[in-house]
Amino acid sequence: IHQAMLAQSDKLGAFAHGYTHAGHPVTTAVALEVINIYEEMDIVERAQRVGGRMLSGLQALAAHPMVGDVRGVGFLAGMELMADKATRTPFEAGTAGAAADKFGRQNGLILRVIGDRLAFAPPLIITEDEVDHMLAMLSKTLDQAHAELTTA
Incomplete structure (x- = not known):
């Protein structure tokens, strides 16, 4: 798996895995707040x-x-x-x-x-x-x- 991902990184010029919002701290904080609002508003x-x-x-x-x-x-x-x-x-x-x-x-x-x-x-x-x-x-x-x- 490492070799396949490394080969793609060489082509892309970066280690490109995941997505823009995957685990991003700001979007994670927003998601947590949305869950809180869903609970507060039932x-x-x-x-x-x-x-x-x-x-x-x-x-x-x-x-x-x-x-x-x-x-x-x-x-x-x-x-x-x-x-x-x-x-x-x-x-x-x-x-x-x-x-x-x-x-x-x-x-x-x-x-x-x-x-x-x-x-x-x-x-x-x-x-x-x-x-x-x-x-x-x-x-x-x-x-x-x-x-x-x-x-x-």
């Missing part, structure tokens, strides 16, 4: 509690006529948009996602649109009030997108 419990609230709210929106499916865990969730959820008939490719994106932006909600699916991954520090506000904006967005897609 981030894991918050993520379970607030993420559960978000997922429950998204699942409640599954009753919306254009929501085909909602899946998720904690702060990671996805919503599938469909023209007819009973028959699982999709909208014309990309139209539902584009409409949701357009109306979401008008309502102050930035969505991650993947085709006709919406992905949700808010920051771990989001509050319950902010989740409720996001869900209200999303509900309005879905209503507007559905109206546009079904009257066009």
Whole structure:
């Protein structure tokens, strides 16, 4: 092993092992402080509690006529948009996602649109009030997108 690393050092001009942040004192201190903040803010419990609230709210929106499916865990969730959820008939490719994106932006909600699916991954520090506000904006967005897609 020594000979192989020494040969590479000769080519690179230095003993180049590891990565920029591997064991670096400053980044190690930052990592320790981040762990302290996670513990002080009880981030894991918050993520379970607030993420559960978000997922429950998204699942409640599954009753919306254009929501085909909602899946998720904690702060990671996805919503599938469909023209007819009973028959699982999709909208014309990309139209539902584009409409949701357009109306979401008008309502102050930035969505991650993947085709006709919406992905949700808010920051771990989001509050319950902010989740409720996001869900209200999303509900309005879905209503507007559905109206546009079904009257066009």
